[in-house]
Every structure is written in C-alpha cells, then in structure tokens.
Amino acid sequence: MSKKKLATVWLGGCSGCHMSLLDIDERILEVAQLADIVKCPIVDGKEFPEVDIALVEGAITSDEHLKEILHIRKQSKILISLGDCAIMTNVTGMRNYFNLKDVIETSYVGSVSNDDAGEVPNHWALLKLNDKVYPLQEIVEVDYFIPGCPPSADAIFYVLSELLNDRIPDLSEAKKMKHG
Amino acid sequence: MSMTKLTLQIDGRSIETESGRTILEVCKENDITILTMCHLKGITDVGACRLCLVEIEGVSKLMSACTTKVADKMIIRTSTEKIKRYQRITTELFAAERNHVCSVCIANGHCELQKLAYDVKMDHIRYPYLFPQCEVDTSHPLYVLDHNRCIVCTRCVRVCAEVEGAYNWDVMNRGTNVRIISDFNTPWGESITCSDCGKCVEACPTGALWPKAVVQGQLNKAPEFISDLIEKRKMKL
Ligand code: SF4
Ligand code: SF4
Ligand code: FES
Numbered sequence: 001m002s003k004k005k006l007a008t009v010w011l012g013g014c015s016g017c018h019m020s021l022l023d024i025d026e027r028i029l030e031v032a033q034l035a036d037i038v039k040c041p042i043v044d045g046k047e048f049p050e051v052d053i054a055l056v057e058g059a060i061t062s063d064e065h066l067k068e069i070l071h072i073r074k075q076s077k078i079l080i081s082l083g084d085c086a087i088m089t090n091v092t093g094m095r096n097y098f099n100l101k102d103v104i105e106t107s108y109v110g111s112v113s114n115d116d117a118g119e120v121p122n123h124w125a126l127l128k129l130n131d132k133v134y135p136l137q138e139i140v141e142v143d144y145f146i147p148g149c150p151p152s153a154d155a156i157f158y159v160l161s162e163l164l165n166d167r168i169p170d171l172s173e174a175k176k177m178k179h180g
Numbered sequence: 181m182s183m184t185k186l187t188l189q190i191d192g193r194s195i196e197t198e199s200g201r202t203i204l205e206v207c208k209e210n211d212i213t214i215l216t217m218c219h220l221k222g223i224t225d226v227g228a229c230r231l232c233l234v235e236i237e238g239v240s241k242l243m244s245a246c247t248t249k250v251a252d253k254m255i256i257r258t259s260t261e262k263i264k265r266y267q268r269i270t271t272e273l274f275a276a277e278r279n280h281v282c283s284v285c286i287a288n289g290h291c292e293l294q295k296l297a298y299d300v301k302m303d304h305i306r307y308p309y310l311f312p313q314c315e316v317d318t319s320h321p322l323y324v325l326d327h328n329r330c331i332v333c334t335r336c337v338r339v340c341a342e343v344e345g346a347y348n349w350d351v352m353n354r355g356t357n358v359r360i361i362s363d364f365n366t367p368w369g370e371s372i373t374c375s376d377c378g379k380c381v382e383a384c385p386t387g388a389l390w391p392k393a394v395v396q397g398q399l400n401k402a403p404e405f406i407s408d409l410i411e412k413r414k415m416k417l
Binding site: 064084087088089090091093094096097098132135138142144145146147149171174177179180 | 302
C-alpha cells in the first residue's frame with residue numbers, strides 16, 4: 001500500500017487543535033508509517049499540495065482564509081473540519097453578534113486596556129476581515145467533522161487511523177464526540 | 181381517577197399499563213429511552229421541544245410522547261429513522277438559533293443540550309447560524325440569565341409558577357424573537373415576584389440560568405431535585 005499524503009492547516013483558530021494533534025504523542029509514529037505529512041503550520045511556505053487528507057483547524061474569518069479553503073478543497077480528497085471553530089465558529093464567531101466596525105473600534109480604539117485612544121491597524125499586509133465568521137461547511141463541502149475545543153488527541157488519532165486504514169470513522173459510535 | 185387496564189405495543193413489545201398515563205411515562209417505566217428536553221418530572225408537560233416524538237400506527241403525524249396519553253391497543257414506535265432524523269434536525273436548530281459556545285459556557289460538560297447533541301450524533305450543524313444579539317441579564321444578586329444559551333423549553337417558567345408559586349417568569353414574542361422574561365420584561369434583579377429560591381436555575385437544562393457563585397465549566401445542576409421536592413410535598417405528615 002502506498003503511503004497517503006496528509007496535510008494540516010490552521011485558519012481562524014488558536015492552534016489548540018494542533019496542540020491536541022501533537023498530544024497523540026508516540027502514536028504519531030503509527031500515523032507516519034501510513035502517511036507522509038506533506039504540509040503543516042511548521043512546514044515552510046509553498047502552496048498547499050494535492051493530498052489525500054486535509055485536517056483544517058479554524059473558521060473562515062477573512063479574505064485570505066476564504067481563498068485558502070477554496071484552494072484546500074480543490075487539493076484534498078478528504079477534508080476534515082478539526083475542532084469547534086471550524087465546525088461552529090466557536091469563540092472566533094462571537095463577533096458575529098455585532099457589527100464588524102463596532103467590534104474593531106471596541107477592540108482597538110476604545111479598549112479598556114488602552115492607555116490612550118488607540119488606532120485601527122491598517123497595513124496592506126494584514127488580512128481583511130469578513131463581516132461575518134463562517135464555519136467551513138457553509139463555504140465548502142466537508143467530509144468529516146471532529147468537534148471539540150480542542151478535540152481530544154484520542155478523537156483525532158481515531159479518525160486519522162480509521163481513514164488511513166481505509167475505514168470510515170464514526171465518532172459517536174466510538175464515544176469520542178465532544179463539543180466544547 | 182378510575183383507571184382501566186390496557187395493553188399496547190411499544191417497539192414490538194407488548195406492555196400492560198393503565199389509562200391516564202402519557203406514552204413517555206409508560207416508556208420510562210419500561211426502560212424505553214425517549215429523548216426529552218422540555219419535560220421535567222412533576223411539572224406540567226407542554227410539548228414544546230418536539231424531541232420526544234413517537235410514531236403511532238394509524239396516526240399520520242408524529243406525536244409528542246410527553247403530552248399524548250396511552251390508549252388500548254396502541255402500536256407505538258420510538259426509534260425509527262424518521263424520528264431520528266427529526267430529532268437531529270430539532271437539535272441542530274436549537275444550536276443554530278442562539279449562540280452556543282460550549283468552550284466558554286458555564287454549563288460545558290454538564291449540559292443537557294450537549295448530551296442531546298451526542299445522543300443524536302450531531303457532529304456539525306447543516307443550517308446557517310443566526311448569530312442573534314442576545315442579552316445577558318446579570319442584575320439579580322445571585323443568578324444570571326443568559327439568553328444566548330436559552331432553548332425556550334420553559335422549564336423555568338413552569339417550575340417558578342407550579343412549584344415555587346412565584347410566577348416571576350413568562351414568555352414574550354414568537355419565533356426567533358421569543359424570550360423568557362422576568363415580571364413584565366424588566367431586569368430580574370428588580371423583580372417584585374422572584375423569591376430568590378433558585379428552582380428555575382436547577383430546572384434549566386442549559387447554561388441559560390446559572391448561579392454567580394459558579395465558574396466556567398463547573399456548573400452542575402440537579403433538576404431531579406425539583407422532581408423529588410414535588411414528591412415530598414405531596415406527603416402528608
Ligand atoms: S448551553 Fe450547553 S450546548 Fe449551549 S453553549 Fe452551553 S454547554 Fe454548550
Ligand atoms: S432559561 Fe433555561 S429553563 Fe428557561 S426556557 Fe431557557 S433553557 Fe429553558
Ligand atoms: S419532552 Fe416532549 S415535547 Fe419536549
């Protein structure tokens with residue numbers, strides 16, 4: 001059996017899901033036997049390659065995330081939403097209850113932790129926030145979901161090892177489903 | 181109340197019971213699991229959440245087990261694919277209609293809505309989230325009402341009226357604008373009817389009502405305490 005290609009990426013998230021992925025500890029060796037990790041946040045630059053499995057952490061919060069997720073979808077045979085932000089926007093989506101302009105002004109201009117009146121950052125290199133934060137499944141088709149903030153290492157390993165062994169994971173059957 | 185014996189069939193099992201009981205009561209007595217959310221043993225059932233749906237042969241629509249009485253020779257099914265599909269949709273709509281952020285919720289890990297999500301295997305929500313702007317009423321000295329987490333099961337309303345007799349809570353508006361209100365939609369802390377007893381807080385299945393003395397994820401409610409209380413109050417010493 002030829003090795004599968006695996007990639008992980010984080011969009012609008014806090015990297016906590018990736019920390020949980022690392023928490024699979026020595027089981028990463030089992031993953032590495034069946035798959036090459038061809039792209040992850042600590043692998044340098046280059047475009048998101050064609051892969052068998054993409055694990056996507058985080059919600060779609062900006063123009064850049066939108067571009068990225070559309071590209072990732074094209075490149076991936078199986079796309080997995082990893083964690084509550086990707087699946088339900090979670091904390092990143094708490095700004096959706098308000099108008100974006102008010103959120104920005106509250107965070108930068110009138111923030112209680114400011115000594116003086118602050119400024120809204122405005123640099124060309126910064127990503128442009130969408131009016132609303134979206135969960136992945138509202139933008140692209142998602143094949144599997146691993147909820148949790150973060151999902152447990154056991155849940156992540158379970159889904160990966162099922163897929164890498166050409167089985168279909170079912171978190172609820174495996175009693176590994178968790179929200180929050 | 182005079183009771184007549186009757187026989188009915190639930191999920192292929194023949195069961196003997198008496199008239200006057202609900203399908204839910206009979207299922208519980210016979211260890212047949214029915215998902216519920218607005219039901220709380222001891223208080224009036226209102227059929228609000230639509231989770232306890234069952235199929236009854238000869239009846240074209242699904243019926244709520246908590247408000248439908250048993251009848252002789254009824255043939256009932258409790259876990260068909262159709263029922264499961266509806267339960268999953270209902271649960272997803274609860275989650276999409278308000279703002280449920282379990283990771284930062286006071287009820288995380290002790291929430292009936294979360295448990296329901298696992299029961300119906302909800303790994304994601306297929307509907308667009310509404311992300312409504314909801315108020316959090318912190319005016320009461322002891323408790324908080326967070327509309328972000330309310331599923332409008334009205335357990336609080338009924339417990340307050342039927343068990344405590346204070347009639348503090350009510351329901352305002354319809355559809356997605358529906359809100360639980362204290363007195364005539366005034367801050368809870370200014371209520372002239374609330375007795376501060378906290379029964380609504382115990383009865384609430386989610387992180388919508390909680391005591392200020394509790395920190396995130398540490399809330400542990402005991403709605404069965406209300407049911408026990410109702411039983412004890414019936415005892416004449
Ligand atoms: S009320 Fe329950 S389902 Fe809603 S956010 Fe809190 S823990 Fe999650
Ligand atoms: S506050 Fe709690 S008990 Fe009251 S209607 Fe909302 S979810 Fe139900
Ligand atoms: S428990 Fe029967 S409708 Fe809610």
